[in-house]
Amino acid sequence: MNEVPLPLWAEVLIAALVLGGATIALLGSLGLLRLKSYFERVHAPSIIATMGCWLIMWATFVFFTATGQGLALHALLIAVFIAVTVPITTIFLMRAALFRARRAGRDVPPSVSRIVPNEPQHEAPEETPKN
Amino acid sequence: MSQWLVWVLSLALFLLVLAMACTLARLLKGPSAQDRVLALDCMYLNGMLAMLVLGILYSSSMYFEAALLIALFGCVSSTAMAKFLLRGEVIE
Numbered sequence: 001m002n003e004v005p006l007p008l009w010a011e012v013l014i015a016a017l018v019l020g021g022a023t024i025a026l027l028g029s030l031g032l033l034r035l036k037s038y039f040e041r042v043h044a045p046s047i048i049a050t051m052g053c054w055l056i057m058w059a060t061f062v063f064f065t066a067t068g069q070g071l072a073l074h075a076l077l078i079a080v081f082i083a084v085t086v087p088i089t090t091i092f093l094m095r096a097a098l099f100r101a102r103r104a105g106r107d108v109p110p111s112v113s114r115i116v117p118n119e120p121q122h123e124a125p126e127e128t129p130k131n
Numbered sequence: 132m133s134q135w136l137v138w139v140l141s142l143a144l145f146l147l148v149l150a151m152a153c154t155l156a157r158l159l160k161g162p163s164a165q166d167r168v169l170a171l172d173c174m175y176l177n178g179m180l181a182m183l184v185l186g187i188l189y190s191s192s193m194y195f196e197a198a199l200l201i202a203l204f205g206c207v208s209s210t211a212m213a214k215f216l217l218r219g220e221v222i223e
Contacts, residue, residue, distance in 0.1 A: 006132055015139040018184055022143035025180055029150035032173055033157050038166055045173040056183045063187045078199050085206035092213035097165045099217055
């Protein structure tokens, strides 16, 4: 697309990294589609946040370092940001799913939190929103 | 950039679009609300990766900033929706 010529090793490296990242993203999404229960499905997208994101980030790094001037360290920023924020979201989602499964009376492990000792006993007052 | 690398990047974009279609199917048919939130989070990640691949394809760093914004809003919105599922409201 542009006029800056890339060396052959950079092209091969970028192609391998981008194809690997895209394949891993497809694998994670396919796992999200095909796995049976929610607690199995929540594992599938984390491979995108780790391996897929890092592979495509390194491809971006190699490309902008080979074409531009100096190291393209700004590409590292997005992978570090994803690595920090995605576990927070996943933990929140799993806690929400456990909470809702306990509410529905399904067979899940009981709560180990000492702040709310007996969660299923006072489920009636918490149904109404507090406003 | 040689012609075969353009084809390889287009193939990677096609794989990412296929991945987004998988998450869209889970988003539409997900039996519970947390399934839909998880599928939306995964779709944000796939879109961000597609933005990075587009930035390589067009050799422009504008797409990088778009990807950073998508990552930021994806994290914030998924956390807010998970908090809503957990508590019934976002900010207590």
